[in-house]
Amino acid sequence: MPQEPKWWQSAVVYQIYPRSFADSDGDGIGDLNGITARLDHLEQLGVDVIWLSPVYASPQADNGYDISDYQAIDPAFGTLADFDALLAQVHARGMKLVMDLVVNHTSDQHAWFRESRSSTASPKRDWYWWRPPREGFAAGEPGAEPTNWESFFSGPAWTLDETTGEYYLHLFDRRQPDLNWENPEVRQAVYEMMRWWLDRGVDGFRMDVINLIAKDPALPDGAITGTGGLGDGYPHYGTRPRVHDFLQEMHREVFDGRDGLLTVGEMPGVTWEQARLFTDPARREVDMVFQFEHVSLDHGPGGKFDPRPLDLRALKASLGRWQTALAEVGWNSLYWNNHDQPRVVSRYGDDGEWWRESATALGTVLHLHRGTPYVYQGEELGMTNAPFASVDDLRDVESLNHYREAVTGGADPEVVLAGLRAMGRDNARTPVQWDAGPHAGFTTGQPWLPVNPNHTWLNAAAQRDDPRSVFHHYRRLVELRHTRPVVARGDFRMLLADHPRLYCYERTLDDARLLVLANLGAGEEVVDLEPGWAADHVVLANTERVRVADGRALLGPWEALVLER
Known part of the structure; x- marks a missing residue:
């Protein structure tokens, strides 16, 4: 920390x-x-x-x-x-x-990509990932994509550009070509744009x-996981x-x-x-x-x-x-x-x-x-x-x-x-x-x-x-974070980790202790408490009946309590 x-x-x-x-x-x-x-x-x-x-x-x-x-x-x-x-x-x-x-990719309508796709000799050609068809295949043939990577949005992660006969990489939709961050000109253009927004007053x-954004320049195939011989390119x-x-x-x-x-x-x-x-x-x-x-x-x-x-x-x-x-x-x-x-x-x-x-x-x-x-x-x-x-x-x-x-x-x-x-x-x-x-x-x-x-x-x-x-x-939850340093910065300890319905934990900072008890189920649950916890320690509840007494808390369906001492 x-x-x-x-x-x-x-x-x-x-x-x-x-x-x-x-x-x-x-x-x-x-x-x-x-x-x-x-x-x-x-x-x-x-x-x-x-x-x-x-x-x-x-x-x-x-x-x-x-x-x-x-x-x-x-x-x-x-x-x-x-x-x-x-x-x-x-x-x-x-x-x-x-x-x-969003700087992993742009739109295919961005001026950078329009220039990049205009010619294999374009000065911005290397701003995106362009590759010829796989060796032994003609452009447009099934399996001709440069790698077998599958797009996050289904189908191959490569689309053929008819103008130049090469494929461009898009990890998402075909209209979202990936920028080549290995090119320092790309990085500097992105940084200049970011500074422009910060100078305008945005806060991050x-x-x-x-x-x-960091692809393996060798662009190897991935292990086949998808339909039609498509593979998992994530490791690359x-x-x-x-x-x-x-x-x-x-x-x-x-x-x-x-x-x-x-x-x-x-x-x-x-x-x-x-x-x-x-x-x-x-x-x-x-x-x-x-x-x-x-x-x-x-x-x-x-x-x-x-x-x-x-x-x-x-x-x-x-x-x-x-x-x-x-x-x-x-x-x-x-x-x-x-x-x-x-x-x-x-x-x-x-x-x-x-x-x-x-x-x-x-x-x-x-x-x-x-x-x-x-x-x-x-x-x-x-x-x-x-x-x-x-x-x-x-x-x-x-x-x-x-x-x-x-x-x-x-x-x-x-x-x-x-x-x-x-x-x-x-x-x-x-x-x-x-x-x-x-x-x-x-x-x-x-x-x-x-x-x-x-x-x-x-x-x-x-x-x-x-x-x-x-x-x-929710307003009260926000207020707790603003007013209780233990919420913002305290240590965390999970309680009852193996219980199938109770989600309970403790936060501590110096002498402050916060206990969070939640029943995430439709039945009633009982939580045994350490000595000293009582109903007057409750600082937030999502129901109107708080039942904390005699060393235990009785939680109704989907009931949550926050105790502080």
């Missing part, structure tokens, strides 16, 4: 997915002015930082994660003047704003799939040694000499050993990472769209391992939800009978760990997964590609759709539910993705004046 506490250790970050947050002009798409108009909601919640998913110019092949101009705002979201106004209002409320940075970056592009060189260079070129910033690296497949290196302050890379271990535990043999029930013991083992691993060096990010994950109350909770209790219990468990919590829009309201009736209701490129590939391969369409309903990214992207009115107060027009029908009772307006609401429970 750093000698001096960092400001972000006692901060809470709120992620906004702009397309679905608030629409100010009635076109059905959320925008910057819509965010500005709703800042009072975030101020009342008490969060410190807003993380803004991409608002750059984009053809929207992957909802903005395909950027065509890093220094322009997409017209769907507004203008640079609108962005500056939002930033000023965020700062006026004492909050910070962090931009989403969340860096999308940043551990994938995921968290390779060169990524540390790139991030340290980025820190020197962009962040040195600037105080009060936050840098977060999203890193698929990262291990705790690697995370210690990335977040060790002495190495000057990033402040924290997003890891995926705990949100992969309910994936079945067929992957994320083949979900299985969560084993709470596995979740405790995973989160506890990360707490221990980064206790002395580095820092954890804490999250259940983001724009890529289904809603936690539907996933790990009970969005039926115990909706409010499970939403607040899960929030309690997460927020009082050691690390920086992230609240995804609508999570503070307990928003749930959406009841998508058919594949026609889906918008996400990952889900649509998976459905098409699985059904073409002979899978039962209803089984595939069931997996997408449970785990698809569109669950996180239904519009925020502001009130019970038409389209939940998100827009006066037709929303780009339908609003969840439960907005008539599950909405911000209904919760704002209800002290028992999910919103006010």
Whole structure:
């Protein structure tokens, strides 16, 4: 742990997915002015930082994660003047704003890529990964791709460009070509763009799939895992040694000499050993990472769209391992939800009978760990997964590609759709539910993705004046982190690690002790307590009946208690 506490250790970050947050002009798409108009909601919640998913110019092949101009705002979201106004209002409320940075790849409409693909002799040809067909194959033949890597969005990770007869690499959609970070001109162009945003006043970056930027230049084949002979290229592009060189260079070129910033690296497949290196302050890379271990535990043999029930013991083992691993060096990010994950109350909770209790219990468990919590829009309201009736209701490129590939391969369409309903990214992207009115107060027009029908009772307006609401429970969790140093910086000790329904742990700092008890099940549970704990030590509860007496706590279904002494 750093000698001096960092400001972000006692901060809470709120992620906004702009397309679905608030629409100010009635076109059905959320925008910057819509965010500005709703800042009072975030101020009342008490969060410190807003993380803004991409608002750059984009053809929207992957909802903005395909950027065509890093220094322009997409017209769907507004203008640079609108962005500056939002930033000023965020700062006026004492909050910070962090931009989403997507520099593993660009859009195929970016000027860099248009120039790169124009000719094999282009001065920007080497800004991307171009390769001729595999030896012995003609361009366009099956199997002619330079490697057998499979894209994260299904199919080969290479697409043929007819103009030059060569293939370009895209780990994601074919419209998202990967930048070649081995080229120093690419790196300098990225750093210049980052400095431009920081000079404009933004307070840092969340860096999308940043551990994938260092590819093995030899581009070897991967072990065959997918259909049609496709292979796993991750060992050849995921968290390779060169990524540390790139991030340290980025820190020197962009962040040195600037105080009060936050840098977060999203890193698929990262291990705790690697995370210690990335977040060790002495190495000057990033402040924290997003890891995926705990949100992969309910994936079945067929992957994320083949979900299985969560084993709470596995979740405790995973989160506890990360707490221990980064206790002395580095820092954890804490999250259940983001724009890529289904809603936690539907996933790990009970969005039926115990909706409010499970939403607040899960929030309690997460927020009082050691690390920086992230609240995804609508999570503070307990928003749930959406009841998508058919594949026609889906918008996400990952889900649509998976459905098409699985059904073409002979899978039962209803089984595939069931997996997408449970785990698809569109669950996180239904519009925020502001009130019970038409389209939940998100827009006066037709929303780009339908609003969840439960907005008539599950909405911000209904919760704002209800002290028992999910919103006010989250507000109190944020307040605990702000006011209790033991929450921000205390040691962590998991309790009852093998219990299948209880999630309990202790936080300690000097003489302060915090005890977190949560029953993540629908029956009653009893927790035996150490001598000295009593009902008057409870500082937060998600139910009105607190039963702590005679050396034990009786927890009802999905009940959570926080005790302090």
